[in-house]
Amino acid sequence: MRAWLLRRLLLCVPTLVGLTLVTFLLSRLAPGGPFASIFDPEGAARVSQREIEATRTLLGLDRPLSVQYLEWLRRFATLDFGMTLGIAPEPVATKVGAALRVTFWLQLVSVTLMLGLGVPLGVWCAARVGTRREKTTGALLFLLHCTPLLLLGTLLMKLFCVGPLRVLPMIGLRSPDAPDHGLAGALDVLRHAALPVACIALAGLPGIARYARAGMLDELAKPFLVAAAARGIPERRRLFVHALRVGILPIVALLGQIVPFLVVGSVTVEKLFSLPGMGQLAAEAILARDYPTVMAVSVVVGVAAMAGFLLADVVQALLDRRVRLA
Amino acid sequence: MNRKVVRNGTATWVVALAAATLVTRGFVRPAPAKAVHATSSGVGEDVAAPRSFAISDAGRRSLRGGSSEEPRRGGTFSQHTSAEYRTLNNVTRGTQPEEVMCRLFLYPPLIELEPDTLELVPLLAADHPQISADHLRYTWKLRPGVKWQRGRPDGTPVEVTTADVEFSWKMLSDPKVPALSARGALSLVKSVQAVDRTTFVVEMKEPYFKTEFEFGTNFRIMPEHLCEHDPAKFATDPLGRAPVGYGPYRLTTWREREYVELERNPEWFAADRLPYFADRLRIRFLTDVSRAPDLFEQGEVALATVNDVSRWEALKKDARWGELATFHEYYLASCIYVVWNHAHFAFSDARVRRAMTLLFPREQVRDAKYLGHAAVISGPWPAGAAELDPLVAPLPFDPEQAARLLAEAGFADRDGDGVLDRDGKTFRFELKVPATTTPALDAGNLWFQEKLKRVGVEMTIRRVETQQLLTVDLPKHDFEGSQVGWTGDPTEDDLFERFHSHSIDHGRNYCGYRSEECDRLIEAWRREFDRAKRLELAHQLHRRLAEDQPATFLFNPQSLVLATTKLRNVKIHRLGARWHDWWFAAP
Numbered sequence: 001m002r003a004w005l006l007r008r009l010l011l012c013v014p015t016l017v018g019l020t021l022v023t024f025l026l027s028r029l030a031p032g033g034p035f036a037s038i039f040d041p042e043g044a045a046r047v048s049q050r051e052i053e054a055t056r057t058l059l060g061l062d063r064p065l066s067v068q069y070l071e072w073l074r075r076f077a078t079l080d081f082g083m084t085l086g087i088a089p090e091p092v093a094t095k096v097g098a099a100l101r102v103t104f105w106l107q108l109v110s111v112t113l114m115l116g117l118g119v120p121l122g123v124w125c126a127a128r129v130g131t132r133r134e135k136t137t138g139a140l141l142f143l144l145h146c147t148p149l150l151l152l153g154t155l156l157m158k159l160f161c162v163g164p165l166r167v168l169p170m171i172g173l174r175s176p177d178a179p180d181h182g183l184a185g186a187l188d189v190l191r192h193a194a195l196p197v198a199c200i201a202l203a204g205l206p207g208i209a210r211y212a213r214a215g216m217l218d219e220l221a222k223p224f225l226v227a228a229a230a231r232g233i234p235e236r237r238r239l240f241v242h243a244l245r246v247g248i249l250p251i252v253a254l255l256g257q258i259v260p261f262l263v264v265g266s267v268t269v270e271k272l273f274s275l276p277g278m279g280q281l282a283a284e285a286i287l288a289r290d291y292p293t294v295m296a297v298s299v300v301v302g303v304a305a306m307a308g309f310l311l312a313d314v315v316q317a318l319l320d321r322r323v324r325l326a
Numbered sequence: 327m328n329r330k331v332v333r334n335g336t337a338t339w340v341v342a343l344a345a346a347t348l349v350t351r352g353f354v355r356p357a358p359a360k361a362v363h364a365t366s367s368g369v370g371e372d373v374a375a376p377r378s379f380a381i382s383d384a385g386r387r388s389l390r391g392g393s394s395e396e397p398r399r400g401g402t403f404s405q406h407t408s409a410e411y412r413t414l415n416n417v418t419r420g421t422q423p424e425e426v427m428c429r430l431f432l433y434p435p436l437i438e439l440e441p442d443t444l445e446l447v448p449l450l451a452a453d454h455p456q457i458s459a460d461h462l463r464y465t466w467k468l469r470p471g472v473k474w475q476r477g478r479p480d481g482t483p484v485e486v487t488t489a490d491v492e493f494s495w496k497m498l499s500d501p502k503v504p505a506l507s508a509r510g511a512l513s514l515v516k517s518v519q520a521v522d523r524t525t526f527v528v529e530m531k532e533p534y535f536k537t538e539f540e541f542g543t544n545f546r547i548m549p550e551h552l553c554e555h556d557p558a559k560f561a562t563d564p565l566g567r568a569p570v571g572y573g574p575y576r577l578t579t580w581r582e583r584e585y586v587e588l589e590r591n592p593e594w595f596a597a598d599r600l601p602y603f604a605d606r607l608r609i610r611f612l613t614d615v616s617r618a619p620d621l622f623e624q625g626e627v628a629l630a631t632v633n634d635v636s637r638w639e640a641l642k643k644d645a646r647w648g649e650l651a652t653f654h655e656y657y658l659a660s661c662i663y664v665v666w667n668h669a670h671f672a673f674s675d676a677r678v679r680r681a682m683t684l685l686f687p688r689e690q691v692r693d694a695k696y697l698g699h700a701a702v703i704s705g706p707w708p709a710g711a712a713e714l715d716p717l718v719a720p721l722p723f724d725p726e727q728a729a730r731l732l733a734e735a736g737f738a739d740r741d742g743d744g745v746l747d748r749d750g751k752t753f754r755f756e757l758k759v760p761a762t763t764t765p766a767l768d769a770g771n772l773w774f775q776e777k778l779k780r781v782g783v784e785m786t787i788r789r790v791e792t793q794q795l796l797t798v799d800l801p802k803h804d805f806e807g808s809q810v811g812w813t814g815d816p817t818e819d820d821l822f823e824r825f826h827s828h829s830i831d832h833g834r835n836y837c838g839y840r841s842e843e844c845d846r847l848i849e850a851w852r853r854e855f856d857r858a859k860r861l862e863l864a865h866q867l868h869r870r871l872a873e874d875q876p877a878t879f880l881f882n883p884q885s886l887v888l889a890t891t892k893l894r895n896v897k898i899h900r901l902g903a904r905w906h907d908w909w910f911a912a913p
Binding site for chain 2: 174
């Protein structure tokens with residue numbers, strides 16, 4: 001197990017380098033440059049192409065791509081992500097750190113809710129398979145699954161933020177007039193986070209429930225559980241002690257996707273609710289061609305993805321001896 | 327400078343009739359009588375002065391102010407902006423939201439346009455500059471006694487002096503400082519030198535009638551006593567995030583990607599003319615402008631822009647919204663047009679370009695898609711601009727005339743495939759449109775496509791990422807036809823950048839338009855210091871462009887703004903929704 005883990009960890013290094021190389025090339029080969037936002041005929045600024053070229057030289061963007069990449073890699077080796085690109089540079093690490101905090105907590109609560117509701121719902125559906133209530137629940141979950149996140153968020157917003165039922169704030173993470181600390185501050189953050197969390201959790205809920213249902217149905221059909229039922233072992237024990245342990249394995253495999261989800265953030269939700277998280281940061285950085293930020297975000301997401309898949313494999317191996325042997 | 331301003335315009339007989347009806351419903355500012363110019367349909371264009379509607383009594387009170395409600399200080403004025411500021415360093419700022427914040431609230435310029443008369447009025451300058459006979463030397467005098475909001479570390483207050491001016495010029499002109507926008511705007515300035523504590527001299531490279539306006543509104547000043555003096559480090563100076571200015575407000579809070587908050591500067595030097603009654607100002611960053619009305623309904627902003635004309639019309643009909651808001655419609659100096667690449671085998675011919683304009687159903691799109699909230703334009707200036715020759719009307723939608731012109735240009739369907747051809751080349755082209763095009767314009771493009779098909783021209787529409795279009799395709803002339811937008815100066819927008827042949831490779835003459843007469847007229851216009859003569863030159867330019875049709879000028883869209891009924895004395899100036907003289911009603 002230890003050798004296997006070490007091998008997996010060592011494999012992460014070339015994977016990460018490959019990821020950074022691909023991201024670097026994709027971002028640099030995309031058209032435009034970091035000054036496009038002010039080189040805009042619809043905007044106020046009159047920036048000549050000559051000025052843009054001069055500034056590109058100033059920032060070293062005219063050097064060969066290989067030199068730029070190696071320079072970035074050298075810095076990255078010392079965990080220096082550099083400064084943002086543009087007219088007002090600031091440390092990339094600070095920017096990413098601030099966005100990461102927002103996204104991490106938001107996604108953690110959402111994922112917890114998603115799992116906390118989705119797994120029991122899946123188990124319940126498996127236990128009541130074929131009944132009218134199960135079919136209705138399945139149809140509702142399917143409908144929810146088919147609802148685009150943007151539509152779901154907008155509906156929630158229309159329901160709770162505007163119109164007669166105006167109980168929750170629409171955008172941001174804090175009210176300008178709310179205190180930064182203390183109970184009142186925390187409550188204010190909770191009110192702001194309620195809809196984004198609900199939106200992410202509801203969007204992921206059908207998937208989790210369907211996975212849990214499928215896993216449980218497979219298990220419940222196995223002879224040992226049929227025999228257990230015949231022997232009169234109570235349903236709760238069959239479900240939660242015998243079936244769930246293996247039936248949950250597909251969900252564990254999903255952990256690999258859920259961990260990067262914790263740091264990636266949802267561009268749609270963050271944009272819709274104007275939240276300063278990773279999703280929005282990544283989208284803005286890509287549009288602004290802020291290469292150092294794009295690279296930092298991809299590294300964070302890449303590391304999280306690798307950690308997620310590794311964690312999923314480890315947990316699966318611990319839960320199922322067959323995986324370990326394989 | 328804030329280039330988003332309102333054009334005064336020409337009222338029409340039809341609109342005047344409609345306006346008379348609206349007066350009875352609370353139309354508060356009838357359009358002044360202006361010149362009428364004919365259009366294809368025989369009626370004038372709706373380019374009236376700003377219009378404000380109040381549906382409820384609360385709204386009417388809000389618009390009037392009234393003698394019973396005297397101006398009062400207090401309240402937090404909140405509005406939204408489309409993007410977060412990257413910096414509030416006055417020298418390196420570049421985007422429009424940054425410009426508005428710096429120019430209006432933190433670092434007012436030397437001189438500015440009076441919001442209603444559009445005349446130049448000294449602000450930080452004590453007076454208009456003294457100009458040498460050759461128009462190359464401008465002597466400016468700073469208003470004495472204007473203090474920076476933060477003095478020296480020992481607490482000594484510091485005034486804005488020519489030391490700040492010289493320092494700012496040094497930074498601005500240093501290539502190590504990424505002051506792209508500032509250098510672009512001040513490219514004709516040769517030097518800036520202090521004479522004494524309040525007097526400085528600006529030397530120009532060439533005479534240009536707009537120098538007072540361009541320098542006075544675009545020169546940016548930073549506090550020499552607080553700033554980083556090393557040009558290489560100037561852009562990263564913390565003052566970019568915690569600005570120290572001398573304007574009506576000072577920044578207190580900046581929550582990244584959420585909002586900034588400012589409080590009134592008690593030492594604001596121009597409070598007599600620009601009183602700014604609100605104690606606090608909050609600006610929300612809202613990239614998705616379509617949600618501004620929702621934010622307004624929540625009470626999060628006191629002023630909101632509506633970018634969807636259908637929603638605007640629906641809100642105007644909603645009685646509940648009548649209690650919440652007053653409705654304001656006005657024109658900014660912005661234009662939308664299609665540039666034709668003159669290197670294209672068909673668009674090199676002025677008759678073909680003219681046919682394209684004749685085939686774009688502009689009036690139909692204006693009425694059915696913009697719901698009347700746009701004006702059809704006939705030239706590169708917004709509708710109603712004095713630079714437009716009143717005798718030049720926008721070309722009508724006329725497919726028959728277009729077909730005749732195409733035939734004259736040698737196009738015919740020789741191979742019977744339903745598409746016109748000439749010299750073995752079929753008339754197919756691609757229209758590039760930015761990804762951010764509005765739904766109204768999108769629908770208009772589809773109509774255009776259909777009209778073209780009927781005369782045998784095949785057009786495909788390609789949405790291109792805005793960045794790609796603006797920074798690669800257009801500057802490299804890599805397009806056949808492309809839609810672009812332009813927001814010009816509030817007065818006498820200069821065409822050099824867009825239609826002078828020098829700007830084909832060094833500016834934004836994307837279509838590659840080359841006309842000796844046009845070049846001569848633009849150059850003469852820039853050197854002419856007599857406004858009447860300049861207007862005559864502008865009219866000649868307009869006639870030339872209308873003849874050559876280097877681009878198909880489409881629309882001047884209207885700005886639609888909601889203001890809360892809690893505000894009093896709400897009026898839209900010719901420069902737009904400037905709220906320096908609005909105040910909140912007593913609670």
